[in-house]
Amino acid sequence: MTTLDRITTIKDLPIENKRVFIRVDFNVPLEEENGKQVIADDARIREALPTIKHAMERGARVILASHLGRPKKGPDPKLSLEPVGARLAELLGVEVHLPDDCIGDAAKKVVYDLRAGQICLLENLRFHAEEEKDDETFASQLAQLCDVYVDDAFGAVHRAHASVHALPKIVRERGCGFLLEKEIAALGKIITNPDRPFVAVLGGAKVSDKIAVLESLLEKIDVLVIGGAMANTFLAAQGINMKSSKIEEDKLALARTILEKAKDKKVTVALPVDVVVAQSIESREGKVVDVGSIPDHHMALDIGPRSLAEFQKHFDKAKSVFWNGPMGLFEKKPFSNGTFGVARALADSKAFTVIGGGDSAAAVKDAGDGVAEKFSHISTGGGASLELIEGKKLPGIEILRR
Ligand SMILES: Nc1ncnc2c1ncn2[C@@H]1O[C@H](COP(=O)(O)OP(=O)(O)O)[C@@H](O)[C@H]1O
Ligand SMILES: O=C(OP(=O)(O)O)[C@H](O)COP(=O)(O)O
Ligand SMILES: [Mg+2]
Numbered sequence: 001m002t003t004l005d006r007i008t009t010i011k012d013l014p015i016e017n018k019r020v021f022i023r024v025d026f027n028v029p030l031e032e033e034n035g036k037q038v039i040a041d042d043a044r045i046r047e048a049l050p051t052i053k054h055a056m057e058r059g060a061r062v063i064l065a066s067h068l069g070r071p072k073k074g075p076d077p078k079l080s081l082e083p084v085g086a087r088l089a090e091l092l093g094v095e096v097h098l099p100d101d102c103i104g105d106a107a108k109k110v111v112y113d114l115r116a117g118q119i120c121l122l123e124n125l126r127f128h129a130e131e132e133k134d135d136e137t138f139a140s141q142l143a144q145l146c147d148v149y150v151d152d153a154f155g156a157v158h159r160a161h162a163s164v165h166a167l168p169k170i171v172r173e174r175g176c177g178f179l180l181e182k183e184i185a186a187l188g189k190i191i192t193n194p195d196r197p198f199v200a201v202l203g204g205a206k207v208s209d210k211i212a213v214l215e216s217l218l219e220k221i222d223v224l225v226i227g228g229a230m231a232n233t234f235l236a237a238q239g240i241n242m243k244s245s246k247i248e249e250d251k252l253a254l255a256r257t258i259l260e261k262a263k264d265k266k267v268t269v270a271l272p273v274d275v276v277v278a279q280s281i282e283s284r285e286g287k288v289v290d291v292g293s294i295p296d297h298h299m300a301l302d303i304g305p306r307s308l309a310e311f312q313k314h315f316d317k318a319k320s321v322f323w324n325g326p327m328g329l330f331e332k333k334p335f336s337n338g339t340f341g342v343a344r345a346l347a348d349s350k351a352f353t354v355i356g357g358g359d360s361a362a363a364v365k366d367a368g369d370g371v372a373e374k375f376s377h378i379s380t381g382g383g384a385s386l387e388l389i390e391g392k393k394l395p396g397i398e399i400l401r402r
Helices: 043-057 082-092 104-113 136-143 166-170 178-192 207-217 228-237 249-264 305-317 337-347 358-366 383-390
Strands: 019-023 030-033 036-039 061-065 119-121 148-151 173-176 198-202 223-226 268-270 274-278 287-290 299-303 320-324 352-356 377-379
Touching: 019 043, 036 082, 043 061, 043 082, 043 178, 043 358, 082 119, 136 166, 148 166, 178 352, 178 377, 178 383, 198 207, 198 305, 207 228, 207 249, 207 383, 223 228, 223 305, 228 249, 228 299, 249 268, 268 305, 274 305, 299 305, 299 337, 305 337, 320 337, 320 383, 337 352, 337 358, 352 358, 352 383, 358 377
Parallel strands: 019 061, 019 148, 061 119, 148 173, 198 223, 198 320, 223 268, 320 352, 352 377
Antiparallel strands: 030 036, 274 287, 274 299
């Protein structure tokens, strides 16, 4: 079981007057409004506040660092952390300094000028390809900025990336923040000893990342409910023509293996029987069709009402539910019913319900008044909580141990 054994918490780290690098997960969902990037849900910023405030109050010179999105090649103004810095400044009521690069002279200038209790937010770590390569030279450039390393980026601890892995490897004074502690404590029960039946609900768009997790997840669960873009690949793997839907062609064989393995393990798999389709993600309305009857040039963008009713039957019997990944393109109204329907169904269920993921967490908050509050735990990490439940050791946690 994952515990925080031999991991120092920020409370016990010598941070007074020190330069303290806090890795946060400020990878917030964004919406474009009149050509500007606007934060759709600031939960990941709010959840990091206890650690940030603690460091400021103890007179640390605080250096926050995060990734945002998946920039393809170098700096991308649409994925700048600038709006995040502005929101953070509002929430804290202090100035947040924003160097325009996370390493080099731009960063050094801002960081070395910080006084005790002051705070800066480095620009998107992924503007450097070295971040995702866990590059040691890049990590040593980040290390030049700080004396102490704190990881509070729960949503990114499953990534062996430079700011999560190579950097803490070389900073002797290292530990975790309050959010990481809180997440591990809250997820503990569902990781080690979930009440059964245990239902996992998987959706979302990060199919190639998350499909591999399903194979070992089958060892832990009784029912696997699949929706969202994840379901498209599984339906295609069963020979259904998904037409223009988003499919991961190179994962079809793996999807078949998972379905076979589920049969062997007597894990029930529920896939959509109907979907909401449209010709493009910009379409203003969708049409409900059976999965076998998707019209040419149409793509599946949500689960349909019959699927929701089928999924509900599994939720009614569940004692524990873990959900990661929306059931469709819920950000657009015509394709939100499946996700909001599952959210409402789980909110009303008697099971221990955990939802994880930046987008999933945002979705339950949009699902209606009082829905989010009825979940037992809303985790800031999707992939991270999924891999913890799967039983994996996560690089960002393991590297913090003494
Ligand atoms: N059928 C679909 N087609 C296109 N996008 C989808 C579909 N289903 C889900 N999505 C998208 O998946 C995204 C979230 O995926 P992911 O990041 O894996 O979830 P989370 O952040 O909760 O872990 C959402 O932006 C949603 O619009
Ligand atoms: O948003 C995140 O994960 P999630 O979408 O699984 O919740 C994390 O910030 C990790 O991002 P990544 O999957 O681009 O490495
Ligand atoms: Mg996401």
